Amino acid sequence: MIAVELRKLFRRPRTWITIALLNSLPVLVAVLLKVTDLAPRPGEGPAFLSAVLTNGTLFPLAALAIVLPLFLPIAVAVVAGDSVAGEAQGGTLRYLLARPAGRTRLLVAKLVAIVVFVLVTVVIVAAVGYVVGTALFEVQSLGATTAVSGTSLTPEQVAGRTLLSIGYVTISMLGVAAFAMFFSTLTDSPQLATLGALAVLIGSSLLFTLDAASDIAPYLPTRYWLSFVDFFRDPIQWRNVARGLGLQAVYVVVLLGAAWANFTTKDITS
């Protein structure tokens, strides 16, 4: 069943178009930086971007930071929102369930496919970022990379921490996926499920900037998204990373539980 869902997802042209579009923004940013040589000052603009002119190997992280606030969650919400509602709208859900695929199995297979999609997407963004970054910018092959906190990192450390960041960003996206998937079991319209998940994220981002909402800020799903920057402090600061992982875990468990409870007891009338 999982293989079936993966085949469906990755044989679909839309999946690859989404990933390609997702990569276009970091590439555009890289080209603009190269042409104008105008990097944002440290502390301004997307994380890591100020450093890439002098070290192209940091561009994968800059690329992740660029797509993380909006592009990546949109892509995840589109795929996860489509998961059940898309099958319902297309009429294939009734055939899958009469096959019978099993409602719980189908939901689990969809979830695994989404996780794989997120991972593949994040890895591709990082890989394209690496290729573009090392092609356009200087690479400090012998010297060490300067960490956010000022000390030096070896290329191996940069590589290892980049992998940690890829994992963290992937997990951060699972909260979005869980929202979209839950909504996807509530409606037969994939667009509605996607927009619902995006509304949650936009609401969360907005509240995060509001002082009056500071009491609930630690529980907002987008609160710790950019904490992967902490992997590049020396030593690594685990506090926010750990909180981010815990928070995503709670959202994922609660929302998927609700999605399961709803989907396994509902009448399929689509």
Place this chain on the structure above:
Amino acid sequence: MSGTVIATHGLRKAYGAVRAVDGIDLDVRAGDIYGFLGANGSGKTTTVRMLLGLVLPTAGTVEVLGRPIPKAAREVLPGVGALIEGPAAYGPLSGTANLSLLDAAGPGGSRRTRKARIAEVLEQVGLGGGGKRAVRGYSLGMRQRLGLAGALLRRPDLLVLDEPTNGLDPQGIHEIRLLLLDLHRTGTTIFVSSHLLAEIEQLATRVGVLDRGRMVLQDDLATLTAPTGATVVTTTDPAQAARVLGDRVLTSDGERLVVRGSDPAEVNTALVGAGVPVTGLVLQRPTLEEVVLAAATGSGDRVAA
């Protein structure tokens, strides 16, 4: 295979105060071609969905191939082929890829034989040359055939088909009818839901009629359309015929007389002996349409709850 293939007891589905299906007892036996008739909105589709575990009953039980649904769905449904409210497939993928994915999505479809089974069913439904094309480019009739191919993929003991000839042209309808009769001959029980009486009359051995969520009729087609004990006579001299037969004439309409008597030969002898020219002579049988309309009008004045 013998005995009961589909049995429901007091099956009911309520959406709020509306009872879409209101206590029906289906009885489909092995070897039947069961025609499930009813107007649009009479509850046919909801019933079909309950048979397949898609809609959960409010009350009552469903048994398919001797096992309870939805509880034993995982064991039962691999042996059931279904076409539910029109076909559905993934547009960007080919017909073959769609069948392959559907087969892999559940138990009971061996991966080893998959390719051969797909080629065989595509041939069977008349899509032998179209399997490689993307479904997006299929006509409605081709999609219907592909849906039917999906239903046949695991050589099911039972076919549950909702409006199987929808979107097909007359030749297509004829082809599918022959295919279904052929499958029936080889032992497949077929449950066809339709609102097309003529189609069911040509196909079914047993009929159930649904009216506003209630079962108003369920019997063998041969019994329902059995001779009424009257003979229909066509003659160019109806006045003379009426004089000869006297009070045996039940009704007359132009050159057509309905005469009491279940032996056309005897009626013929009487008329010809009196010099009345007889141009047509046949046992009277009610059509399925007459039977269904008679059964459904009884509740025509009912107001749905």
